[in-house]
Amino acid sequence: MISNESDGKIIKKENRRDFLKYLLTTGLAGFALATIYPVISFLKPPKQREVKVSSVSAGLAKDFNTGDYKIIRFGKVPVIVIKDEEKDFRAFSATCTHLDCTVQYKKDEKIIWCACHNGKYDLHGRNISGPPPRPLDKFMVVLKDEEILVTKSS
Amino acid sequence: MDSRLQLSDLVKFMSKKYVPVHSHSVWYYFGGVSLFLFILQVVTGILLLFYYKGSSDQAYESVQFIMSKVEFGWLIRSIHAWSANLFILSVFIHMFSVFFEKAYRKPRELTWITGFFLFVLSLAFGFSGYLLPWNELAFFATKVGTDITGAVPFIGEPLKVFLRGGDDVTGATLSRFFGFHVALFPGIFVFLLILHLLFVQRQGMSEPIEASIKKEKLKTMPFFPNFFLRDLLLWLLVLNIIAILAVFFPAELGMKADPLAPAPAGIKPEWYFLFMFQTLKYFPAHILFIEGEVAGVLLFAVAGVLWLLVPFWDTKSSRGQLNRKINYLGVFAVLFIIILTIIGWIT
Numbered sequence: 283m284i285s286n287e288s289d290g291k292i293i294k295k296e297n298r299r300d301f302l303k304y305l306l307t308t309g310l311a312g313f314a315l316a317t318i319y320p321v322i323s324f325l326k327p328p329k330q331r332e333v334k335v336s337s338v339s340a341g342l343a344k345d346f347n348t349g350d351y352k353i354i355r356f357g358k359v360p361v362i363v364i365k366d367e368e369k370d371f372r373a374f375s376a377t378c379t380h381l382d383c384t385v386q387y388k389k390d391e392k393i394i395w396c397a398c399h400n401g402k403y404d405l406h407g408r409n410i411s412g413p414p415p416r417p418l419d420k421f422m423v424v425l426k427d428e429e430i431l432v433t434k435s436s
Numbered sequence: 437m438d439s440r441l442q443l444s445d446l447v448k449f450m451s452k453k454y455v456p457v458h459s460h461s462v463w464y465y466f467g468g469v470s471l472f473l474f475i476l477q478v479v480t481g482i483l484l485l486f487y488y489k490g491s492s493d494q495a496y497e498s499v500q501f502i503m504s505k506v507e508f509g510w511l512i513r514s515i516h517a518w519s520a521n522l523f524i525l526s527v528f529i530h531m532f533s534v535f536f537e538k539a540y541r542k543p544r545e546l547t548w549i550t551g552f553f554l555f556v557l558s559l560a561f562g563f564s565g566y567l568l569p570w571n572e573l574a575f576f577a578t579k580v581g582t583d584i585t586g587a588v589p590f591i592g593e594p595l596k597v598f599l600r601g602g603d604d605v606t607g608a609t610l611s612r613f614f615g616f617h618v619a620l621f622p623g624i625f626v627f628l629l630i631l632h633l634l635f636v637q638r639q640g641m642s643e644p645i646e647a648s649i650k651k652e653k654l655k656t657m658p659f660f661p662n663f664f665l666r667d668l669l670l671w672l673l674v675l676n677i678i679a680i681l682a683v684f685f686p687a688e689l690g691m692k693a694d695p696l697a698p699a700p701a702g703i704k705p706e707w708y709f710l711f712m713f714q715t716l717k718y719f720p721a722h723i724l725f726i727e728g729e730v731a732g733v734l735l736f737a738v739a740g741v742l743w744l745l746v747p748f749w750d751t752k753s754s755r756g757q758l759n760r761k762i763n764y765l766g767v768f769a770v771l772f773i774i775i776l777t778i779i780g781w782i783t
């Protein structure tokens with residue numbers, strides 16, 4: 283009788299200890315989570331609202347000589363505008379598809395060239411030699427009374 | 437004085453520490469040289485902080501100001517730049533000498549592991565510090581460097597955004613790198629360094645395996661004053677070398693970064709990244725179904741982990757036996773790094 287009673291007490295005590303342990307660990311875990319979560323979220327840069335641009339001016343056509351190029355900002359991305367030998371204007375994303383460098387136009391070779399690792403694109407934006415894995419994104423160019431307007435090609 | 441600070445205890449303690457003397461003893465000095473260069477970096481770094489401004493519209497101008505207006509500003513910045521390079525060189529030498537001596541073997545596994553992370557942090561110091569002047573070369577080098585981290589499977593893309601503080605390298609990247617360079621990295625570095633030195637202190641200097649196999653008793657020299665004075669002398673020598681380099685080859689600044697300018701030719705990472713960079717170039721665009729860059733990054737990650745864990749898989753050295761394979765591996769690694777660095781440098 284007596285021993286039974288004390289057994290019960292021991293079990294009760296153990297239950298209580300388990301319960302406390304449980305409380306402590308979940309409490310600690312919760313606390314850790316509550317600390318870490320805001321920190322991680324803080325480190326994630328907030329999404330900037332992208333300004334929707336549909337067309338950007340690249341200046342006046344008469345300011346371009348044949349073979350000239352200019353890099354303009356289209357929203358957040360740089361865009362290269364080229365006046366080629368046929369006196370046509372072309373526009374591509376200026377960000378090299380390899381590792382993000384900004385490209386330039388090489389008049390003498392008639393190619394778009396990335397100096398970082400010698401990547402080359404033709405005048406259609408196709409990657410023709412070097413490491414770039416993909417062609418450059420195309421943009422459309424329209425002339426509106428002498429002004430060069432670059433728009434997204436859909 | 438002595439009754440207050442018990443200096444004589446300290447001296448007695450230090451003179452009871454012994455440094456083994458043998459034909460490879462020179463290599464013991466590079467840990468100390470690295471430590472000295474780190475201290476020099478902290479001192480010159482703090483000095484530069486008095487004038488440097490970490491934002492994209494002021495960083496370049498503030499460095500220009502340091503170089504041209506601040507008295508001896510050019511000297512402090514040049515020392516910081518030169519000492520950074522020598523620091524990494526010295527860390528490389530220290531690491532490889534420990535590797536060849538197999539000083540990482542039991543019971544010094546933890547010293548090796550803390551050392552490995554100190555090494556990685558040193559490279560991170562270099563990478564983050566490189567961007568801070570906000571010049572053209574650094575801008576594009578950082579673009580390329582962070583874009584490569586994007587090649588890591590799964591975590592690559594979030595990691596890239598985390599590093600850049602956005603999708604692109606902008607002023608936000610500069611702020612982050614500034615924070616890493618002057619607060620986060622030094623904090624972690626000092627913590628690991630203390631551990632590293634404590635382990636060395638507790639366990640004493642490692643002795644070459646050959647000596648313990650032949651059961652010969654090595655000659656030793658007391659740490660204080662003999663080794664300590666030699667250390668000091670060497671540090672002084674290093675400081676002089678840096679001063680000469682800084683005076684005759686001051687750090688350059690170049691052109692200010694302009695996101696709308698095409699990348700200039702000759703974008704190269706710092707010399708200590710060149711071998712990896714050059715290796716990546718040899719990977720074809722696609723290997724089986726993965727991109728070449730991804731394969732390269734994975735390969736270096738695996739090599740890094742193996743390097744980190746060498747005390748655990750080189751069980752032979754830990755048992756006190758000679759392990760030739762480790763030497764071959766080390767020689768291969770050294771040659772690989774040197775040859776690819778040279779190729780990267782001249783092409």
Ligand code: FES
Pocket residue numbers: 378379380381382383396397398399400401412413414
């Ligand atoms: S970034 Fe253009 S070729 Fe590598």
